[in-house]
Amino acid sequence: MDPTIVCKDLTKVYGSRRVVDEVSFQVPAGSVTALVGRNGSGKSTTLRMLLGLTAPTAGTALINGVPYRDLPAPARVVGAATTDVPGHPALTVRAQLRLVARSLGMPVTAADGVLETVDLTDAAHRKISALSLGMRQRLSLGCALIGAPRALVLDEPANGLDPDGIRWLRAFLRAFADDGGAVLVSSHSLDEIEKTADDVVVLSHRVRYAGTVSALMAHEHQASLEDAFHSVLDREAAAV
Numbered sequence: 001m002d003p004t005i006v007c008k009d010l011t012k013v014y015g016s017r018r019v020v021d022e023v024s025f026q027v028p029a030g031s032v033t034a035l036v037g038r039n040g041s042g043k044s045t046t047l048r049m050l051l052g053l054t055a056p057t058a059g060t061a062l063i064n065g066v067p068y069r070d071l072p073a074p075a076r077v078v079g080a081a082t083t084d085v086p087g088h089p090a091l092t093v094r095a096q097l098r099l100v101a102r103s104l105g106m107p108v109t110a111a112d113g114v115l116e117t118v119d120l121t122d123a124a125h126r127k128i129s130a131l132s133l134g135m136r137q138r139l140s141l142g143c144a145l146i147g148a149p150r151a152l153v154l155d156e157p158a159n160g161l162d163p164d165g166i167r168w169l170r171a172f173l174r175a176f177a178d179d180g181g182a183v184l185v186s187s188h189s190l191d192e193i194e195k196t197a198d199d200v201v202v203l204s205h206r207v208r209y210a211g212t213v214s215a216l217m218a219h220e221h222q223a224s225l226e227d228a229f230h231s232v233l234d235r236e237a238a239a240v
């Protein structure tokens with residue numbers, strides 16, 4: 001079955017605030033889709049609802065047609081990396097990855113393979129508490145990959161990566177999608193998203209645009225995703 005990620009009328013209300021308001025979009029197999037929006041626009045809340053970490057007030061969030069919490073082996077279906085610290089700070093990188101492998105019924109060799117994939121072999125013996133931000137991001141992605149999922153949901157994975165890491169992540173996500181995977185990634189780096197993503201969802205509590213990156217730039221008559229993003233959101237602000 002081809003992996004898909006679907007949000008349908010997804011809504012989250014905190015008190016009197018609708019921080020995510022009837023959000024609908026989908027990420028098909030073979031696509032990298034970026035969720036972009038200003039601080040507080042509801043990106044992380046949307047991803048957390050997709051990953052069963054926050055209960056929706058209304059609407060549905062489905063991975064391969066099923067809510068995350070109802071997936072029999074979720075980490076084998078969708079790899080998730082949030083901004084939370086990946087694992088116990090006193091564990092080493094290798095111990096954390098092996099722990100995840102064991103919990104998923106995978107051989108420990110899966111952990112060693114992932115160490116190489118995310119280029120943390122040289123840091124395998126280091127404690128999580130001693131990792132740089134970029135290394136923690138690589139470890140988060142490593143934890144997400146151990147179950148060999150075909151869908152990825154990643155909250156700001158490029159945050160803290162150095163230029164080599166950003167280039168590596170771009171190539172990795174592209175190859176993952178080209179291999180038939182579905183990738184949903186949130187980011188503030190619009191230049192990077194323009195290079196990496198097929199589709200983009202511009203969020204400001206509601207969906208302001210969902211479609212291809214190139215169609216957004218053409219529609220807004222802008223030469224960059226950054227300018228198109230501001231054009232969409234400035235028009236919305238002017239209309240309020």
Ligand SMILES: Nc1ncnc2c1ncn2[C@@H]1O[C@H](COP(=O)(O)OP(=O)(O)OP(=O)(O)O)[C@@H](O)[C@H]1O
Pocket residue numbers: 014019037038039040041042043044045046
């Ligand atoms: N547990 C919570 N209780 C109350 N309000 C919350 C809670 N979690 C998030 N919010 C609020 O919901 C809004 C959306 O937050 P969210 O973290 O989804 O935004 P974001 O787009 O990911 O922002 P950023 O780009 O800064 O990471 C914010 O106003 C935030 O304060």
